[in-house]
Amino acid sequence: MSIPLLDLKQQYSSIQDELLPQLAEMCASQQFILGPKVEELEAKIAAYCGGAFGIGVSSGSDALQIALMAEQIGPGDEVITTAYTFFATAGAVCRYGATPVFVDIDPATFNIDVNQIEAKITPKTKAIIPVHLYGQSADIDAVMAIARKHNLVVIEDACQAIGAEYQGKRVASIGDYGCLSFFPSKNLGCFGDGGMVICNDPAKAEKLRILRNHGMAPQYHHHLIGSNFRLDALQALVLLVKLPHLDDWASGRQKNAADYNELFAGVENLTVPAVAPYASRHVFNQYIVRIGAGKRDAVWNGLKEMGIGSAVYYPIPLHLQECFKELGYKQGDFPESERAANETLALPIFPELTMSQKEQVAEAVKSLLKK
Numbered sequence: 064m065s066i067p068l069l070d071l072k073q074q075y076s077s078i079q080d081e082l083l084p085q086l087a088e089m090c091a092s093q094q095f096i097l098g099p100k101v102e103e104l105e106a107k108i109a110a111y112c113g114g115a116f117g118i119g120v121s122s123g124s125d126a127l128q129i130a131l132m133a134e135q136i137g138p139g140d141e142v143i144t145t146a147y148t149f150f151a152t153a154g155a156v157c158r159y160g161a162t163p164v165f166v167d168i169d170p171a172t173f174n175i176d177v178n179q180i181e182a183k184i185t186p187k188t189k190a191i192i193p194v195h196l197y198g199q200s201a202d203i204d205a206v207m208a209i210a211r212k213h214n215l216v217v218i219e220d221a222c223q224a225i226g227a228e229y230q231g232k233r234v235a236s237i238g239d240y241g242c243l244s245f246f247p248s249k250n251l252g253c254f255g256d257g258g259m260v261i262c263n264d265p266a267k268a269e270k271l272r273i274l275r276n277h278g279m280a281p282q283y284h285h286h287l288i289g290s291n292f293r294l295d296a297l298q299a300l301v302l303l304v305k306l307p308h309l310d311d312w313a314s315g316r317q318k319n320a321a322d323y324n325e326l327f328a329g330v331e332n333l334t335v336p337a338v339a340p341y342a343s344r345h346v347f348n349q350y351i352v353r354i355g356a357g358k359r360d361a362v363w364n365g366l367k368e369m370g371i372g373s374a375v376y377y378p379i380p381l382h383l384q385e386c387f388k389e390l391g392y393k394q395g396d397f398p399e400s401e402r403a404a405n406e407t408l409a410l411p412i413f414p415e416l417t418m419s420q421k422e423q424v425a426e427a428v429k430s431l432l433k434k
């Protein structure tokens with residue numbers, strides 16, 4: 064039996080009866096832009112993350128973008144972030160002309176190595192974007208301490224980590240801005256693209272709200288240059304139906320991770336994900352194993368042949384991407400990011416996975432490792 068990396072159909076069938084009548088009602092109303100459902104979602108997600116304000120936006124990428132816009136970070140400015148993340152983290156920095164400055168990762172957690180941040184700070188540095196990769200908090204208090212000392216803004220990329228905690232505090236509400244994505248494969252996914260910025264400062268929240276709607280307040284009066292970064296009411300409705308289930312789904316992911324950890328105990332050339340002592344709640348958007356001895360690609364291909372979904376997040380670290388060639392980085396600059404790109408493999412972790420599916424995945428990986 065084949066096993067997909069992610070199966071969203073089961074989740075959908077569990078909420079369909081609740082959702083469809085409400086969708087029909089919204090279609091009948093023909094009210095799709097912002098409005099009460101978006102506001103309700105903003106309040107609920109902000110509360111869920113332990114933050115004061117939520118500003119619904121069109122994607123996680125746009126959440127990062129609009130936070131940078133609110134701080135007027137552009138040409139001549141530098142933003143420090145990790146070399147090992149999804150492209151959007153650094154792409155947002157470049158979009159209005161600022162320069163990403165990369166830092167290597169801590170090999171145990173795959174998150175930014177906080178011990179290497181300070182050496183990268185220059186008079187041009189304006190912000191730090193730590194990423195809570197795979198659903199685990201980065202060492203955010205350490206990042207905050209460095210940022211406060213050097214007067215830098217912190218924008219948390221929590222796109223993979225809604226509900227994750229750092230020493231009991233929810234991510235996305237710890238930095239100056241916290242960015243969430245509702246892309247379908249995230250722990251809380253909508254039916255297309257969506258995102259949110261969480262922040263605690265009322266003036267920043269107001270600025271974000273104005274920027275996401277063309278910098279307009281009141282209507283047709285523009286004192287800021289914004290754009291269309293709005294979240295659809297239809298997506299907000301889907302997310303409002305899903306949100307009450309999010310903790311159960313996170314528990315399902317944690318259970319799956321614990322089961323895999325047991326199934327993989329003692330297996331040679333395979334390292335299960337480490338949970339950092341400060342990461343008091345890892346929500347496992349991905350379950351990432353590290354496969355050594357140069358065997359990762361063989362396991363990856365072997366699983367594909369057996370009909371078992373797996374993926375590499377991410378095969379090329381950002382400093383080696385073609386589009387960032389002009390930044391002048393080279394092979395060898397960030398050895399841990401480069402090693403992670405060669406060794407990591409994501410296995411199916413979605414909450415509805417059964418015990419026999421987990422056993423099947425683990426057996427397949429073990430048999431491929433013995434080859």
Ligand SMILES: *Cc1c(COP(=O)(O)O)cnc(C)c1O
Binds near residue numbers: 245
């Ligand atoms: C998904 C993701 C984003 C971008 O979110 P979108 O909603 O797809 O634009 C940014 N950063 C990280 C780490 C992500 O995983």
